[in-house]
Amino acid sequence: MLTFIVRRTVQLIPLVIAISVIIFGVIQLPPGDYLTTYIQQLELSGTEVAEGTVESLRRQYALDQPPVIQYFRWVANIVFRGDLGRSFMWQRPVREVIGDRIGMSMMISLISIAFSWLIAIPIGIYSATHQYSVPDYIFTFFGFIGIAVPGFLLALLLVYGIFSMTGVSLTGLFPPEFQGAPWSWAKFVSMLPRLWMPVIVIGAAPMAGLIRVTRGMMLDELSKQYVITARAKGVEERRLLLKYPIRMAINPLVSTIGWLLPAVISSEIIVSVVLNLPTTGPMLLRALLSQDMYLAGSFLLITSVLTVIGTLLSDILLAILDPRIRFGGVSE
Amino acid sequence: MNPDDTMQNTDDIQNPENTVEQTATEKQLTATDESAKPHARKRARQGRRGEGGAEYEVASQWQLMWWKFKKHRMATIAGPVLIILYVVAFTCEFFGPGLPTYRYSDYTFAPPSRIRFVDVETGEFSLRPFVYDIERSTDPETFRRTYSEVPGEKYHIHLFVRGRPYKFWGFIPGTIRLFGVRDLDAPFFLLGTDHLGRDMFTRILYGARISLSFGIMGIFFTLIIGLILGGLSGYLGGIVDTLIQRLIDLLLCIPTIPLWMALAAALPRTWGPIQIYFGMILIFSIIGWTSLGRVVRGKMLSLREEDFTLAARMAGAKDGRIIRKHLLPSFMSYIIVSITLSIPQQIIGETSLSFLGLGLQPPVVSWGVLLQNAQNIQTLAHHPWLLWPAAFVILAVLMFNFLGDGLRDAADPYK
Numbered sequence: 001m002l003t004f005i006v007r008r009t010v011q012l013i014p015l016v017i018a019i020s021v022i023i024f025g026v027i028q029l030p031p032g033d034y035l036t037t038y039i040q041q042l043e044l045s046g047t048e049v050a051e052g053t054v055e056s057l058r059r060q061y062a063l064d065q066p067p068v069i070q071y072f073r074w075v076a077n078i079v080f081r082g083d084l085g086r087s088f089m090w091q092r093p094v095r096e097v098i099g100d101r102i103g104m105s106m107m108i109s110l111i112s113i114a115f116s117w118l119i120a121i122p123i124g125i126y127s128a129t130h131q132y133s134v135p136d137y138i139f140t141f142f143g144f145i146g147i148a149v150p151g152f153l154l155a156l157l158l159v160y161g162i163f164s165m166t167g168v169s170l171t172g173l174f175p176p177e178f179q180g181a182p183w184s185w186a187k188f189v190s191m192l193p194r195l196w197m198p199v200i201v202i203g204a205a206p207m208a209g210l211i212r213v214t215r216g217m218m219l220d221e222l223s224k225q226y227v228i229t230a231r232a233k234g235v236e237e238r239r240l241l242l243k244y245p246i247r248m249a250i251n252p253l254v255s256t257i258g259w260l261l262p263a264v265i266s267s268e269i270i271v272s273v274v275l276n277l278p279t280t281g282p283m284l285l286r287a288l289l290s291q292d293m294y295l296a297g298s299f300l301l302i303t304s305v306l307t308v309i310g311t312l313l314s315d316i317l318l319a320i321l322d323p324r325i326r327f328g329g330v331s332e
Numbered sequence: 333m334n335p336d337d338t339m340q341n342t343d344d345i346q347n348p349e350n351t352v353e354q355t356a357t358e359k360q361l362t363a364t365d366e367s368a369k370p371h372a373r374k375r376a377r378q379g380r381r382g383e384g385g386a387e388y389e390v391a392s393q394w395q396l397m398w399w400k401f402k403k404h405r406m407a408t409i410a411g412p413v414l415i416i417l418y419v420v421a422f423t424c425e426f427f428g429p430g431l432p433t434y435r436y437s438d439y440t441f442a443p444p445s446r447i448r449f450v451d452v453e454t455g456e457f458s459l460r461p462f463v464y465d466i467e468r469s470t471d472p473e474t475f476r477r478t479y480s481e482v483p484g485e486k487y488h489i490h491l492f493v494r495g496r497p498y499k500f501w502g503f504i505p506g507t508i509r510l511f512g513v514r515d516l517d518a519p520f521f522l523l524g525t526d527h528l529g530r531d532m533f534t535r536i537l538y539g540a541r542i543s544l545s546f547g548i549m550g551i552f553f554t555l556i557i558g559l560i561l562g563g564l565s566g567y568l569g570g571i572v573d574t575l576i577q578r579l580i581d582l583l584l585c586i587p588t589i590p591l592w593m594a595l596a597a598a599l600p601r602t603w604g605p606i607q608i609y610f611g612m613i614l615i616f617s618i619i620g621w622t623s624l625g626r627v628v629r630g631k632m633l634s635l636r637e638e639d640f641t642l643a644a645r646m647a648g649a650k651d652g653r654i655i656r657k658h659l660l661p662s663f664m665s666y667i668i669v670s671i672t673l674s675i676p677q678q679i680i681g682e683t684s685l686s687f688l689g690l691g692l693q694p695p696v697v698s699w700g701v702l703l704q705n706a707q708n709i710q711t712l713a714h715h716p717w718l719l720w721p722a723a724f725v726i727l728a729v730l731m732f733n734f735l736g737d738g739l740r741d742a743a744d745p746y747k
Contacts, residue, residue: 015578015581015582015585018582019582019585019586022582022586023594026591026594026595026598029595029598030597030598144730144733144734145730147733148676148726148729148730148733149726149729150680150683150684150725150729152684152687153683153703153722153725153726156703156706156712156719156722157719157722159709159712160709160712160713160716160719163709163712163713164713164716169709171709259584262584262585262586262587262588263587263588265587265590266587266588266589266590267589269587269589269590269593270589270684270688273688274707284590284593285593285688285689285690288593288594288597288690289597289689289690291597296594296597297594299590300586300590300591300594303587303590304585304586304587307585307586307587308585311585
């Protein structure tokens with residue numbers, strides 16, 4: 001098991017390097033570099049730019065060097081000093097600006113995934129065991145809606161619906177009095193009634209997909225010989241379902257986390273813009289609109305690396321569940 | 333005895349009850365009207381088609397696919413709906429009652445007009461629908477503008493009316509529109525107006541042209557990249573295959589929306605609308621070809637090993653002929669399914685980015701650009717008709733999904 005984990009982790013290293021190259025390329029795309037934008041920004045606000053500061057910043061980020069050296073300096077700063085660069089929009093190191101928000105994003109994404117599983121698996125099993133019943137058709141229909149309606153439109157429609165019915169605007173994650181306040185139990189509790197909205201909106205699409213997958217897998221399993229044999233031997237229906245078919249049907253759910261995670265994080269970013277959540281979305285958007293590229297690049301890098309780690313965890317989980325993968329029996 | 337009748341005889345044995353009835357109708361029709369005969373025959377034939385029917389066994393692959401497709405009821409609805417949507421988008425100058433940029437400055441944020449058939453004052457019914465004039469008043473306390481109908485003044489809705497001159501596709505001048513009111517300044521707004529007094533319905537139709545064509549153009553470039561890279565990967569194998577597969581893995585693990593956003597934000601600000609449009613298509617294609625590439629590669633690999641490919645090769649067929657005659661028809665259907673399910677992704681992508689202000693910008697009209705006005709919850713609460721573009725996005729995406737689902741069932745008719 002340990003060798004498997006080590007092997008998978010080592011395999012990820014080139015992947016992470018490739019990701020960082022791509023993201024560095026994206027940061028470099030807009031014309032001009034970070035410093036010219038920074039100086040422009042300062043001049044616009046009427047501040048005199050001290051030649052010394054500019055020089056030291058230029059040296060720190062190797063901006064006078066060719067891109068290859070700039071890239072290595074950027075990576076070295078991140079790896080050895082945890083320095084992600086400076087955000088000129090906020091006039092602070094990027095790390096200070098984004099710390100909280102990445103955590104919130106991850107929390108909401110993970111809760112959404114957990115929520116979608118919790119709802120989707122029982123519904124999928126029910127749909128399969130009651131195929132072509134009225135609830136099955138209803139769930140299938142809602143599944144289609146969940147796949148077809150993009151998250152941000154669903155958020156927009158829900159916010160509008162709730163506002164026009166109750167007059168309460170459910171945007172943001174905290175009531176006004178807790179915004180910017182340090183974490184406390186009261187703040188956490190105040191968040192809970194507002195948390196369900198983003199969780200439902202973000203969880204809707206994966207939930208719809210999972211219902212279809214679970215239903216399909218269950219139907220496949222239920223028509224297999226061993227189920228018929230068990231039924232013929234008089235095994236009680238409930239026990240029969242729980243013993244094997246459900247276990248088999250849940251297997252692909254674990255293996256899909258790999259692509260589920262990037263999709264959920266993607267959708268979280270755009271939904272949080274609509275719902276104005278204190279997560280990465282609104283800040284990434286603002287950073288991109290004002291071409292604050294170190295900030296934007298750091299967001300991209302961190303979310304991508306976290307996604308890769310998530311994929312690794314799902315691989316390990318899968319290997320625990322399925323020994324064939326652990327011993328390299330299943331390969332391309 | 334013609335072959336059709338023999339076939340009927342075989343069916344008689346299998347399904348006596350059904351056919352007796354049909355033969356009866358057929359005879360009746362033959363007796364009364366000679367010209368109705370082909371129709372009756374056709375109907376009888378359709379009725380006879382069933383599992384194990386003679387026609388089922390000799391039908392071509394495309395025929396089988398069509399029958400299978402027809403069983404998926406939602407897909408048969410989705411097809412015509414999409415055709416209508418695309419025809420309207422293609423000729424939006426003709427279908428839209430106004431101009432997308434014309435500002436009715438007296439009617440900003442006007443609600444959707446109520447189409448009436450009955451005169452409120454006299455109770456008279458008129459077959460020709462009409463709208464009443466509307467009047468603006470301001471609430472003295474909240475300063476909110478409200479519009480109320482003035483029952484006196486009627487504007488009738490006519491077909492093929494002459495409206496403000498437009499240029500079809502930017503160069504053919506015209507004035508005729510499918511429907512509208514004769515008075516050019518009349519407040520006839522099917523879906524209300526926006527903050528500048530522009531007709532939402534017209535704007536949504538013009539937006540359909542951009543948004544729906546974006547789906548097609550986007551998939552075109554995605555398809556090219558996916559076919560080439562996926563095909564190479566599957567056909568050559570070895571190191572090329574490994575490299576392309578690692579590239580796909582890499583692209584799959586970067587969350588797409590942030591990457592789209594970053595690339596879209598990096599498009600030069602000086603670009604014109606058409607450059608931005610194609611720039612965005614390029615961005616989506618570069619990131620989005622992976623799923624198609626995988627399908628192509630997978631199919632390529634499995635088909636290469638099939639018996640019929642081997643047989644063709646043994647019979648002396650050249651590579652070109654094998655690909656054209658055997659491989660292409662076998663995976664064409666899967667490609668079509670994959671395309672149908674990817675088009676809505678492109679449409680959603682364009683809408684999301686434009687909605688965020690990173691994609692197409694006004695004065696270009698697309699569904700995403702129109703939805704930018706719906707971002708503020710306060711505006712939305714008072715002017716809910718600004719959400720109409722969302723309904724069109726959802727309709728288009730849902731229809732493509734249904735169609736794709738039906739096509740997926742049809743893709744493998746032997747199942």
